[in-house]
Amino acid sequence: MVACPSVAQPYDDDDEQQDEQTATLHRAESGRVRLKLVVLSGPSAGRSQVLEPGEYLVGKAPTCDIVLSDKTISRQHLKLVVRQDGVQAVDMESHNGSFCEGLRFSELELRPGTVITLGTTELKFVPEDTRERSVTLSSRTQFGALVGSSRKMREVFTLLERMAPGGSDVLIQGETGTGKELCAEALHQESPRGKGPFVIVDLAGIAPSLIESELFGHVKGAFTGAQSDRAGAFERASGGTVFLDEVGELPLELQPRLLRVLERRQVKRVGANDYRTVDMRVVAATHVDLEGAVKAGKFRRDLFHRLAVLRVTLPPLRERPDDIALLIDTVLKRMGRPPSALSDQTRALLTQYPWPGNVRELRNVVEQVVNLGEEALPELEPLPGESLTGDAHSGAGTPELDLPFKEAKERLIEGFERDYLKGLIERCEGNISRASREAGIDRVYLRKLLKKHGLEDRSGAREA
Ligand SMILES: Nc1ncnc2c1ncn2[C@@H]1O[C@H](COP(=O)(O)OP(=O)(O)OP(=O)(O)O)[C@@H](O)[C@H]1O
Numbered sequence: 236m237v238a239c240p241s242v243a244q245p246y247d248d249d250d251e252q253q254d255e256q257t258a259t260l261h262r263a264e265s266g267r268v269r270l271k272l273v274v275l276s277g278p279s280a281g282r283s284q285v286l287e288p289g290e291y292l293v294g295k296a297p298t299c300d301i302v303l304s305d306k307t308i309s310r311q312h313l314k315l316v317v318r319q320d321g322v323q324a325v326d327m328e329s330h331n332g333s334f335c336e337g338l339r340f341s342e343l344e345l346r347p348g349t350v351i352t353l354g355t356t357e358l359k360f361v362p363e364d365t366r367e368r369s370v371t372l373s374s375r376t377q378f379g380a381l382v383g384s385s386r387k388m389r390e391v392f393t394l395l396e397r398m399a400p401g402g403s404d405v406l407i408q409g410e411t412g413t414g415k416e417l418c419a420e421a422l423h424q425e426s427p428r429g430k431g432p433f434v435i436v437d438l439a440g441i442a443p444s445l446i447e448s449e450l451f452g453h454v455k456g457a458f459t460g461a462q463s464d465r466a467g468a469f470e471r472a473s474g475g476t477v478f479l480d481e482v483g484e485l486p487l488e489l490q491p492r493l494l495r496v497l498e499r500r501q502v503k504r505v506g507a508n509d510y511r512t513v514d515m516r517v518v519a520a521t522h523v524d525l526e527g528a529v530k531a532g533k534f535r536r537d538l539f540h541r542l543a544v545l546r547v548t549l550p551p552l553r554e555r556p557d558d559i560a561l562l563i564d565t566v567l568k569r570m571g572r573p574p575s576a577l578s579d580q581t582r583a584l585l586t587q588y589p590w591p592g593n594v595r596e597l598r599n600v601v602e603q604v605v606n607l608g609e610e611a612l613p614e615l616e617p618l619p620g621e622s623l624t625g626d627a628h629s630g631a632g633t634p635e636l637d638l639p640f641k642e643a644k645e646r647l648i649e650g651f652e653r654d655y656l657k658g659l660i661e662r663c664e665g666n667i668s669r670a671s672r673e674a675g676i677d678r679v680y681l682r683k684l685l686k687k688h689g690l691e692d693r694s695g696a697r698e699a
Pocket residue numbers: 380381382383409410411412413414415416417418480522562565594595598
């Protein structure tokens with residue numbers, strides 16, 4: 236066996252003479268570090284896999300435990316033997332060999348930091364970050380007007396409790412209808428600024444030409460129609476909070492100005508020469524993946540990082556079905572109706588549905604049923620392939636058990652995507668913007684998916 240040259244050998248305890256005057260140095264037990272495999276280069280770059288004790292076959296055959304789609308790798312190229320005290324890599328007599336630091340090896344003891352090369356793929360073994368990340372659960376089931384008793388919502392409440400008193404800006408992420416606006420309002424109310432103004436700017440709802448003046452204000456005569464000086468949202472929110480809804484819609488050319496507001500708390504009204512200092516907290520929200528928007532060049536990286544210092548993500552309702560009963564009661568209460576206003580049968584149906592439009596959709600359905608009677612309950616078929624237990628449904632969602640795992644999984648996902656998109660596009664009458672909002676996925680990505688499944692033309696999908 237070869238030891239990888241880059242890696243220091245473990246410290247040898249036996250050589251150390253115990254000296255009474257020397258305090259014992261407690262080192263981490265050698266080899267107890269759990270490793271994670273990260274694919275650094277090659278067609279599968281970016282993938283990672285935590286290595287639990289056991290054996291892993293690595294290769295391009297779909298039956299391998301770690302499948303690498305690299306043509307220069309053998310079908311069964313390498314075996315990883317993961318023990319409590321270390322990881323051993325064994326070459327499976329591969330065609331092109333396995334290498335570490337340019338040396339071909341047949342067996343190699345891996346250490347944290349070791350990089351091995353199989354074909355054109357480089358694999359790095361890094362220590363897994365096993366720090367305890369679990370958030371203590373808040374005991375509350377309500378934060379402002381946001382309610383929830385599920386574990387996921389109580390984790391969110393813990394974060395909100397910590398974030399509210401400070402003055403730092405916050406980014407709220409979540410699919411449409413998950414309560415981002417309620418969350419922003421609650422953060423405001425529970426902060427020392429709670430008595431100040433709460434100014435909402437919905438960036439998706441304002442014509443792009445008006446956003447600049449809405450946010451930063453203008454001076455008289457700055458443009459046609461500017462008949463007097465006007466303070467923008469940041470100035471109007473003095474002593475309070477500005478809620479920037481759909482911040483991902485902020486035009487690229489205005490993004491440096493928002494960055495300046497966040498960093499220096501300064502705004503310049505349109506047509507003015509001087510900056511004014513503003514005193515407000517910014518809470519921004521987005522239903523799109525802003526990191527994706529950064530990669531697509533639509534959102535500035537520096538602005539994203541500045542906004543994302545404090546982040547909270549509201550979980551979709553399908554991930555917390557145990558909140559549905561409480562939410563139904565909350566909606567009924569807000570309508571001035573008792574819990575008995577809905578039958579057990581209807582409640583049971585509402586609890587089974589995955590709610591792609593989240594709490595907003597649930598609220599609408601409850602209001603509809605209470606106002607129009609239970610016969611007005613719309614068809615609430617569980618979405619294909621998306622039951623609350625995560626099991627696949629029949630039809631396109633039935634796994635083909637005779638196929639290799641990877642292939643069966645891919646087919647299942649393809650079927651789910653097709654069924655989901657068909658239903659979504661029908662429900663949104665071909666309106667892509669609405670569909671992207673309802674599904675909580677980026678418009679560009681939605682278009683790509685529709686194209687992939689040949690649904691773009693058939694559905695008559697169109698922009699709003
Ligand atoms: N956890 C919750 N508790 C009580 N009501 C909620 C909750 N989440 C959402 N709602 C209700 O659902 C509706 C939608 O909420 P809200 O407007 O805050 O969602 P949003 O995430 O901002 O949606 P969008 O992205 O479409 O703007 C509102 O009527 C809100 O009162």
